[in-house]
Amino acid sequence: MLKRLINLFLLLPMACIDPYEVTVPDGQQLLTVEGLIHTGPGPHAITLTRSDTYGSVFEGLIRPVTGATVVVRDDEGRITFLAEGQDSRGSYFTPVGFQAEIGKSYTLQIQTADERVYTSLPERVESVPEIEDIGVKTVTIPVEGEIIPRSGVQLISEINDPADQNNFYFWRLSPVVHVLEARPDLFTDREFRTSAPKDCCSVCYRTESTGNQSLFIAQDDNFNGLNTRIPAAFIEDNGLRFVNTLRVDLKQYAISQEAFRFLRLVKQQAEISGSIFDPPPATIRGNMISLDNPDEVVLGYFMAAGESTRRIYISKADLTFQQNAGIIPDDCRTVSGASVNPPFDWNP
Template identity: 25%
Template sequence: MRTFPLSIGRSLIWCLALLMGCTDSYLPEALESPPNYLVVDGFLNAQGVTTVRLSRTYAVDSKAVAPAELRANAFIEDEAGARLGLREGVAGAYVSAPLVLDPAKKYRLRVLTQAGQDYASEFVPVKLTPPIDAVAWRATPEGVDVLVDTHDDQNASQYYRWDYEETWEINPPYRPNVEYVNGQMRDIVVPYPTICWGSALSTAIQIDKTTALSQDVVSGFRVRRLARTSERLTSRYSVLVQQHALTKEEYAYWELLRKNTESLGSLFDPQPAQLTGNVRCLSAPDQLALGFVSAHSCTEKRLFIARQELPQEWDVRTGYEGCLPPDTVYIDRPNPPIPNPVVILYGAFNPLSGNLPIEPVYGPGPVLQGYTAKSRDCIDCRTRGTTVRPTFW
C-alpha cells in the first residue's frame, strides 16, 4: 500500500475538510448578469419554408425561458443584394413564404433589430439533402430504437444531422358521468375527451459523417431510443424524422455544441469551448452573436408503431399509474340527501383544488354516500396534450 509523509497526509486532510465545508453555491457575477447577446436558431430552407427563431441570452440560474427578440426586420439575402423577406410570427419566430433557393448562389440571413443593430450570417452555399432511404424500428432489451438509412450517390453530402417530431395517443383512465357546477352535482353535459395526442420535438444533437467511408452511406443510425416502459408506446406512436445535409463547418459547430452540452462537468471532462457560429454584428463588431445559419433542403420520413407490434411481455406504462385507484369523497351530512341534491362536500370540488368528480358511490339501499374523484390531470387528457387529431393520424 502506498503511504504519504505525515505532513502531506495532514495537508490532504485539511484540504478535504475545507472542500467539504464549502457548501454555499457560487455563481460568478458574469453568469448572473450575462451580456445581452443575440441567439439565432434555424437554417435557410432551400426548398420550403424557412423558420428562424431569434432570442437573447439570459442568466444561467434563471428559470425563465429565453427572451424573444421581437419586432426585428429579418430577410434572406444573396451575394447580389436581392432580398427575400421573413414575417414575424409568435415568440420571436420569423417565417418565409415557401421558397426555392438557387444552388448556384450563396445566401445569408440578415437581421435588423428594433434597437438598430445590424446582424448577418456568413454567405453559405446551398446544399441539397438526399432523401431518407428508410426509417425503421427495432425492439431491444432496453426498448425501441428508431433507425435511419440514407445515401448520396454523388458523394456530396457526407455530413448529416437529424431531428424529429414525436406524436402519441393519450387515453385517460376515467370517464366521468357527473360534474359539479355552481355548488350542485348533475349529470355531465359535455363529456371529457377520451383520447388526446401528445407531441414533442427532439432535443438531443444527432449527427454523423461518412468522410471515412468509401461511399456516402449511413446505415442503421439510431436517432431515438424509447424505454420499454415509455408511456408514448401505450397505444400508438409516430415519429417524423427530418434529415439535414451540412457543410463541414456547420458539422464542426454542431459537434462542438454537442460536446459542450453533453459533458458531465467533472474535472476530467473536456472543458467547454467558446461557441459562436457564423453570425456577426455588422454595426458593432465587438458585439457577440450565437448561432450557425446554413442553407440546405430538408427531407423527412414518418414511422408508426402500434402497441400490438411490441413484445407483449413489456411493461409499457400509461403515465396514469399514480392516478389509480380513485379517491372517494363522502357527502358532508349525517343523513343521506334527497336525489340530485345540493351537496356540501369536504371542499373536494372547490375549483381551486383541481379535483373532479367521476361517478356516484352508493351504499345499501341504495343510498348515495358520495362520489369517486381525482385530480384534473388524471381525468382531462387536455392537460397532457390536445384533442385536435393530427392530419397524418
C-alpha cells in the first residue's frame, strides 16, 4: 500500500507555485477641518489633517496638513490671515487680538500647498448668556469586573436662557490647574535599588489638558426663556487631580443650529454601544466643501460662536467619592506640566 502511494505522488506534476499579487488601492485621503472662532480672547485655532482610510473599519495614518494658506473672512469682506504654529504642525492660529463679533457671519477659506481650495459655508455668531453659576456633582461609573468604580466631577452650568431666540449650546474646558502632591522622601535609586530620599519637592501646581470626557451640547426647546441648570462638563478623577484643589474655566458657546446638528450626530455616533442593533457608522458631512471638486468628502466643521466663561475652584471636600490617592515617589517637578510656582492668578 505504501509503495502505491509513493508511485502516485511521483506521477503528480511537479511545478512551482507563483505568488498571487494582491493590489490594494490607496485609501481616499480625506481632509478634516476642526476649528472654532468666538467672541472671547484669542488666539483661536483651526486644525487641518488628512487621513488615509481603508474600508469602513480601519483608519490609517492621520497627517497634519502643513504649508496651507488659511483665512477667515467676515460678511463685510474683512480678511484675517492665520499663521501656522511653529510647534503645532497643521494648526493655524488667529492673531492674538482677533475676536469674532456678535451678529457677523464668518467663512473659513483654505488653500493647501498643492493648491486645492476649500471653503466653509457662512457661520453666524450668536449672543450667549452668561454662566450665572457652576454646580459640582460627583459621578461614579460602574466598571464590569472591578470593585472600585470610575468617578469624577460633573460641572453644571446655570444660565438664564433668553426668551427672544432659539439657542443652541456647546461647552468646552480650558486646561485644568491642580495641586499635585508627591512623596520625594520615598524616591528609590533604580540603578542600585536603594532608598534615596530627595529634599524637594512635595507640592507642585500642574497644568494639563483633560478635555471634556464627552460632547456636552443642548438646545433650549424645553427651557426657552427660563433659568435652568445643564450638565456641561465632566472631569475624571485619576487619583491625582482632586487630592487638594483643582481650577478650571468652563467655556459656554452659542452655536448655530447647523453646528448643533453636526455635533449631535457626532455625539450619537460616538456613543454607539457596539451591539448588533447599532446602526453602522456613517460619514458625517460638515460645512466644508471643495471648490475644485464638489463631490470630494471633507470632514469636520468650522464653527463661529459667542463665548461666555466662568472659573471654578474645586476642593476635595466638594467630592462625595474620591479615588484612592495616587503616590508619586519622586520630586513633583519631574511630572510633565508641573511647577512649584502657582499661576500668577491662582486665587482659590
